[in-house]
Amino acid sequence: MVEVSVSTFKKKTFNALYSSFAIFSCLALGKLCSYFAPILPASLYGLIIFTVTLHFRLFNAEHIKSTVVWCIKHMGVCFVPAGVGIINHFDLIKQFGIAIVAITFVTTFVLLTLVGLHYQRYAIDEEPN
Numbered sequence: 592m593v594e595v596s597v598s599t600f601k602k603k604t605f606n607a608l609y610s611s612f613a614i615f616s617c618l619a620l621g622k623l624c625s626y627f628a629p630i631l632p633a634s635l636y637g638l639i640i641f642t643v644t645l646h647f648r649l650f651n652a653e654h655i656k657s658t659v660v661w662c663i664k665h666m667g668v669c670f671v672p673a674g675v676g677i678i679n680h681f682d683l684i685k686q687f688g689i690a691i692v693a694i695t696f697v698t699t700f701v702l703l704t705l706v707g708l709h710y711q712r713y714a715i716d717e718e719p720n
Contacts, residue, residue: 603657610658613650617641 614637621637644650677684684691 606654606657609651609654613644613655614641617644 617640618634618637620640621635622633624636624640625631625633645652645655
């Protein structure tokens with residue numbers, strides 16, 4: 592029973608280290624790309640490189656999967672500063688809250704409508720007869 596938990600611990604540790612190496616090496620390459628071609632942010636270059644390495648199986652996706660799932664599960668921690676910002680500016684939100692909500696709903700509706708109409712226009716044009 593103890594061997595199983597030690598084996599599981601070793602596997603989880605290996606996967607975490609492997610994932611960290613894969614993510615940080617892609618981020619480092621992204622920073623290098625951003626230095627030589629500052630068109631996109633370094634993190635976006637890193638994400639593209641990470642996606643390409645997973646697509647061409649340069650990194651084993653099975654080893655990375657558990658760490659990525661854990662990161663997504665705990666992503667809410669990244670949004671804590673936004674919540675603190677809302678609390679710090681609560682007076683503005685009380686004053687303009689209805690306008691902020693209305694603008695958010697109207698612009699979202701307009702955007703989704705335009706994207707839907709645009710998609711329908713081009714999807715109908717490309718349908719085979």
